[in-house]
Amino acid sequence: MKPKLLTTIRDYSWRIFTWDLIAGVTVALVALPLSIAIAIASGADPKAGLVTAIVAGFLISLLGAAGSRSAGRRVRSSSSSMGSSKRTGSTGSCWRR
Secondary structure (H helix, E strand, O other): OOOHHHHHHHHOOHHHHHHHHHHHHHHHHHHHHHHHHHHHHOOOOHHHHHHHHHHHHHHHHHOOOOOOOOOHHHHHHHHHHHHHHHHHOOOOOOOOO
16 A cells, blocks of 8 residues: 555646645635634644644644544644543543444
8 A cells, every 4th residue: 555645646746736735725714713712722732733733744644644634623633632631531542433
C-alpha cells in the first residue's frame, strides 16, 4: 500500500492544484474556528485546539485521506479529548466509534 501522494503525482496538474487549494481554504475556514470553539467548550486553551486541528489535518493529508472518508470527526474528537484529559488528568484516548 503506497501513500496517495505517490500514486497520484503523475497525473497532477495546475488545474487540479487550483481546485485542491480552494478546497483546502474552504475546509480551513470552517475547521479552524470550530477547533477553537471545541477547545474552549472542553476547557482547553484555544491554542491547543488550533494546534490539534493543524497537526491532525497535516497527518491525515500526509497519510493519504481519500475523498470518501471524512477526517472531521477525528479532528473534532481529538480537540475535545485534549480538554477533557486536561481537566481529569486522564492520559488515555476517549475516541469511540
